[in-house]
Amino acid sequence: MDHQLFADLYDAHARAVYAYAVRMTADRAGAEDIVSLTFLEAWRLRDTLGTVTGQRAWLFGVATNVIRNSRRAARRHRSAMARLPPPDTAPDVADAVVSRIADTTQARAALAALGRLRRTDREVLLLCVWSGLSHDEVAQACGVTVGTVRSRLSRARARLRKLTLTEEEDL
């Protein structure tokens, strides 16, 4: 992967990786660091990219490992991360509007429900449903078998059905 390909990879997938990190961690500030670390790792591991069939699935696998162990990734890229400029303190008006839309009670409740799933079940559910990876790709990204993907997925869905029903009753 050369520098231009790396830029293309970022342009194609950074937004999706960010959204995945938010769903996974419910932490929007931290999700930005996860995007940075994911792409720093992708660059470090760029020689292995040639051996995979799906770029997107590979990148989500890298992101999944970064989320599982962000401290390790942060240590590895300590100096690069130290050079990351902090977010602007005054976000522009358009940004603020979008933030308000996204910060709905709904989204917060959804993140809370996700947070009550097992971490490994949550990974599989998010990658299948929102990131649109196939079962095979999720298996590869999470380092498990396709059978495990299926069982985690059905467990996550069953638990989610229960959780969201309870919350609707609570309202």
Next chain:
Amino acid sequence: MNADDARLDPVESAGTVRRLPGLSDADLPFHGHHRVREHLLRETARDAGAAPRPRFRRRPALFLAAGAATCAVALAVTLGVSGSDQRPPVARTDPAAVQLLDRAALAAHATPAPAVRDGQFLYTRTTGHSTALSEAKGGRMEALRTDESAERWVSVDGSSGTLTRTAKGTTTDPARGKDKASINGPTYRFLESLPTDPDRLLEMVYADARLNHGPASGSATGPDHQAFVAIGDLLRTVEAPPGVSAALYRAAARIPGVVLVPEVTDAVGRKGVAVARIHDGERTEWIFDQKTMRLLGERTVLLKDSAWGKAGTPVTSVAIVARGITTEAGQPPVH
């Protein structure tokens, strides 16, 4: 099964999304997109170019084709060495080293093949250190020791990714798949498929080495040294079938410039005898037990003072302390 069958039923998927509203990509805009992009492009350009950055040694761990290539490029840039114009004089091979490698090959042949099944893992525990060079205050380069102790579970058939456990935590590489193994990322099944004729095997190793370290590559490592390093990595990564291990040792004996180092101590203090190759002021040593001729580990020693340290410093030393077969990744083998 085609790819679509493997995807979640769209109706079910929509149902899940309905249960958890507000979480689509559009609902979660990435405000830092541009800022992070600029930063990443700067960082990776820095990595590809000549700007000072922390330099890690070629890591003495597994599957390190990426690390080796990157480091070689960095060195080439820093030292201004061109692989093609300044060919070192052809290195002579030490007959004592050839003899030692032949003994190692005989010992490997006499070792029974590990009884493995698909789905199992080859376990290796290593202890040791490496060195990272980073820019300290005032632009001075500072050498820091990095821990390279690790436990690794490499899938026999490539159906699972390699699991690595270090003091920092546990990671799993994406599974390579059964057909994606290579010299730089082997599985046991891949090793079994390799020729046991040393010349043919060496040709395969060189074909791979020339790819990244040949004349036009800008690499300062050169194909001979890369071939030596690649075989060393392979031997340390997973226990190869006896015939292939033996062929690897005999192949190494054919690499120009291989020498004998009579007395070497590995990362856990075991004394042994080494076969080594000198390149660019560093000696890379494979350490063997004097009696059993079993591979104990690997070391790289500085032969002259440099930013990495004083002459005589082992900048990398990794010892193999345990090996075995496990049914599950993450479980130590039962003895």
